[in-house]
Amino acid sequence: MESTRYQKLISNIEPTEMILNMGPQHPSTHGVLRLELITDGEIVKEVIPHVGYLHRCFEKHAENLTYQQTIPFVDRLDYLASMNSSHAWVMGVEKMLGIDGDIPKRIEYIRVLVCELNRIGSHLIALGTYGIDIGAFTPFLWCFRDREHIMNMLEWASGSRMLYNYIWVGGLFYDLPVGFEERCKEFIAYFKPKMNELNELLTGNQIFISRTANVGILPLQTAVNYGCSGPMLRGSGLKWDLRRVDEYSAYPELEFEIPVGKGEMGTTGDCWDRFKVRTDEIKESVHIISQCLERLQTDLKRTPDFDPRAKLPKKIIPKAQDYYVRAENPRGELGFYFITDGKTEIPKRVKARAPSFCNLSVISEISRGVLIADMVAIIGSVDIVLGELDR
């Protein structure tokens, strides 16, 4: 067998160079990611990511469980955005069953509501921990303080703080609890000025800008070729959001903008742009939530006879087919590829296309020749979740 690029890199190392292992236990790698750096002094010559430390055989599990039983496993892929992950999975199964048009409007709006809440929570972690990576401790505490409200609300709805199992095939676990809409409105009123405070503290901070602008520049061509998605792709300046492209669930009826990186502080596609896209996306999510609440309190109001489990299929046996579903997660395009045989309740094959997986693969391309300190800034700006990366 011919030698791999990895073997060539390691065997051709110069006497002046040093191999430095960053991770798997390193605070700035956001989990158990290991980066093998070939360094020349402070300069990073080459980055070799090693992943798989959190591999939990998701695809093998999915081949042995029914679609409904797999939802808790799907929640554990991207554990910071469980609602969004299970929404994608459920949409795929519903499309295969052919019941995607029968889902009541109220359920679609509740799904979008909880997904957007979860998206804000996920982005708050990304922004807060990025601040810590760069050396700003206060924003982290502010972000977690605000995220706590979201966690409490989602716990109230689903019974769990992070791994919800709330969105089911054909419906929901429960309807929203009485008073949820009012509580959510209060949260929105509280949260709106908090984003401006965060922007004043961190996004516009000169020290932060110096650390992130013109660092880790990802040109659009490279981003597309490496299959980057989500804020990584939008940070490089392309308006590409599957919520608009595929127009799934209740999104066609909702108004929101797609923020893109413009290179305001440096070059388009640098770390600062990716950070800015996330802060802007939080504002858009708040806007979406307000619209959902408006509808959920007027024409889609709760009625005593409304049953969120009414459309739940008794047996989930899709026809023999294969189907690839994709949806916009906080980190980008989450996809599931199903192959079914039409006879059993268990899929023949499931492949999960995780956004972090593709987003991380570009890291050796964008971090050649940077300083080790900038390496930390680059990893943080990719915003990986190892749970879905390793599956």
Add this chain to the structure above:
Amino acid sequence: MTFEEVKELLIAKFGQEVIVQEEPNGHQPALIIASKSIAAICLELRDNEKTWFDYLSCLSGIDYGVDENIFGIVYHLASLPYKTTLTLKVKQYHDRSRDELPSFQTVTDVWKAAEWHEREAYDLLGIRFEKHPDLRRILLPDDWEGYPLRKDYKVQEYYNGIKVD
């Protein structure tokens, strides 16, 4: 471009024999491509200004079961300028002998995104990709035995002296 137009474009450029079979029905119609021309076809679909499939959404390795002994790769392409999608498949018979793995052409020269996806297919299904620049295991340890997503997979009893449950 619609599915039919893409098919005609490929037949005009490469001849009838590159499309082995087609699956026109279902939610996502698919073309089954002769496995020796998949890399050339992908390059054409990426660079042709009528298709511009510049984005590889997903690449999945498949084991179609112990009865058929067929291995395959499914490519989900997307075009960012035209907002269209396309599914391509390649399939190959393989008798599951341990000496030689089923082997397909790599598409890493077309989309860099394929590099890690192909490593994953190699890791979990034991599918080789000719001329892949860095074909190593990605999720499992380098000394793991067997390919877990194969339908005839039996887990090894001991791994480095530790009992595997």
